[in-house]
Amino acid sequence: MRCSMQLRRYPVQIQHHSSNSISMLPAEPKIFHGRESELADILKHFEQSTLRIAILGAGGMGKTSLAQAVLHHEEIVIKDQGNQVFVACDTAASKVELAGLIGAHLGLKAGQDLTRAVLHRLSEGSTTLLILDNLETAWEPVESRKEIEELLSLLTDIASLVLMGITMRGAERPSKVQWTQPFLPPLEPLAQEAARKVFIDIAEDRHPMAEIDQVLSLTDNMPLSINLLAHAVDVEGCTAILSHWQREQTSVISEGYDCRSNLEISISLSLQSPRITSTPHSQELLSLLSILPDELSDVELKQTKFAIQDILGCKRALLYTALAYLDDCKRLKALVPIREYMAKFRPPTDEMIGPLFKHFQELLQAYAADRGKQSSALYVDRLTSNYTNIPNIIQNALYLGHPNLANSISCTSHFLLFNVNAGRQTIPLVDKVITLLPHSEDHWTKVSFTASLFGARHSHAICQPKTLINQTFEWLKTLDDPNLEVMFTFSV
Numbered sequence: 001m002r003c004s005m006q007l008r009r010y011p012v013q014i015q016h017h018s019s020n021s022i023s024m025l026p027a028e029p030k031i032f033h034g035r036e037s038e039l040a041d042i043l044k045h046f047e048q049s050t051l052r053i054a055i056l057g058a059g060g061m062g063k064t065s066l067a068q069a070v071l072h073h074e075e076i077v078i079k080d081q082g083n084q085v086f087v088a089c090d091t092a093a094s095k096v097e098l099a100g101l102i103g104a105h106l107g108l109k110a111g112q113d114l115t116r117a118v119l120h121r122l123s124e125g126s127t128t129l130l131i132l133d134n135l136e137t138a139w140e141p142v143e144s145r146k147e148i149e150e151l152l153s154l155l156t157d158i159a160s161l162v163l164m165g166i167t168m169r170g171a172e173r174p175s176k177v178q179w180t181q182p183f184l185p186p187l188e189p190l191a192q193e194a195a196r197k198v199f200i201d202i203a204e205d206r207h208p209m210a211e212i213d214q215v216l217s218l219t220d221n222m223p224l225s226i227n228l229l230a231h232a233v234d235v236e237g238c239t240a241i242l243s244h245w246q247r248e249q250t251s252v253i254s255e256g257y258d259c260r261s262n263l264e265i266s267i268s269l270s271l272q273s274p275r276i277t278s279t280p281h282s283q284e285l286l287s288l289l290s291i292l293p294d295e296l297s298d299v300e301l302k303q304t305k306f307a308i309q310d311i312l313g314c315k316r317a318l319l320y321t322a323l324a325y326l327d328d329c330k331r332l333k334a335l336v337p338i339r340e341y342m343a344k345f346r347p348p349t350d351e352m353i354g355p356l357f358k359h360f361q362e363l364l365q366a367y368a369a370d371r372g373k374q375s376s377a378l379y380v381d382r383l384t385s386n387y388t389n390i391p392n393i394i395q396n397a398l399y400l401g402h403p404n405l406a407n408s409i410s411c412t413s414h415f416l417l418f419n420v421n422a423g424r425q426t427i428p429l430v431d432k433v434i435t436l437l438p439h440s441e442d443h444w445t446k447v448s449f450t451a452s453l454f455g456a457r458h459s460h461a462i463c464q465p466k467t468l469i470n471q472t473f474e475w476l477k478t479l480d481d482p483n484l485e486v487m488f489t490f491s492v
Contacts, residue, residue: 026064026068033190033195034198046075046163050163051164053070053164054174055165058338083129086133093137123158130161134168135174152177153176202227215241222335270323271323279313291353293389295333296332296389298312298330307351360394399436420456
């Protein structure tokens with residue numbers, strides 16, 4: 001394992017808790033980059049007499065690896081020389097089942113409810129370090145949450161339990177526990193340099209850095225995604241994997257059988273959280289985020305008239321489960337792997353896209369009407385913050401037969417105008433609209449678009465401009481609109 005922090009090397013360790021049991025610790029993570037700050041913070045807290053930590057974050061963010069690195073670190077091992085217990089809690093759905101899992105690791109005889117026996121064993125034994133991994137399975141259901149929190153509270157009262165750590169999907173800590181402060185914030189994606197180190201440790205440095213960064217852009221630097229894609233690259237190379245991703249998205253790295261080796265399983269487990277299933281519209285909001293690279297602000301969530309009664313409640317559900325997060329500008333965002341998964345398996349419905357289309361349409365119309373005025377600055381800011389979102393929403397209706405086709409063409413005209421005024425490059429939507437113009441029956445919208453297009457010809461090259469001019473004059477003959485004819489003639 002290569003890591004900027006010196007971590008002691010251990011084989012798989014076996015801790016004997018009684019003559020009748022063997023508790024096997026997971027191995028220390030062999031590749032560990034980008035979590036040095038969090039590890040240092042935890043070790044600093046360990047100077048206290050007891051340590052109660054909650055390692056939170058999205059699925060695949062490296063929570064378990066960080067917990068394992070803590071458990072194996074030489075400062076903790078040497079200081080306490082006690083029992084180390086690492087309990088995978090994935091299968092526990094209640095307090096009784098959780099106590100049974102802990103009891104099995106402590107060498108207790110199976111019984112109907114081992115809660116008292118677990119507390120007694122830990123109280124009378126030597127110094128113990130306990131990690132409860134993936135505790136969300138038991139804690140998240142409302143019907144079991146209270147008793148799980150009561151068990152955690154009783155565990156933290158045990159003086160000999162010098163370290164009690166939990167890992168959980170999401171961003172919310174269980175209550176009834178005095179967690180060590182300052183709290184460890186939910187884990188975020190790795191920094192770019194750390195992500196590169198993880199990738200190179202797995203796939204070597206024989207690949208061009210530009211291709212490595214292109215592959216990493218598909219992962220949003222989520223550790224699980226990096227790990228799986230790097231292993232795939234090690235076998236097939238960057239070019240082949242990038243090609244596969246265009247066709248298969250997250251399926252490229254979803255051939256394993258559990259959440260640690262299959263990205264789609266990991267995301268699916270997060271979607272099964274009671275927080276999400278109890279607010280079903282939160283999945284619809286997440287599906288909408290899948291086509292919005294620029295995220296959404298609270299203003300847009302409130303002003304867009306979604307057919308959802310508690311849109312901000314859905315936002316909270318996504319934040320609590322770490323399926324989405326707030327970026328530096330406090331806009332709601334989903335990581336690339338999650339967006340790709342939702343776009344593939346649970347794409348947004350027209351019922352979700354429609355209100356946002358109308359919101360952007362009104363915003364573009366207001367900008368076009370007020371351009372050059374002092375009030376247009378507000379629209380510029382909002383259009384800029386949604387610069388990638390807007391064409392993604394518009395293109396959803398850019399096909400023959402869609403009831404919003406004419407409006408989409410009009411929106412493209414206004415967005416083209418915004419691009420020209422902002423000095424930006426042209427947009428791919430324009431070429432798609434040009435191919436649709438001969439098939440649309442809304443001649444006024446078609447002429448208006450071509451006028452905008454020729455007005456922006458210095459920014460966008462027009463293929464066969466004479467043909468398009470002749471077609472436009474034919475459309476004008478059906479309109480009896482002198483003002484529109486003057487506008488088009490002036491633009492060419």
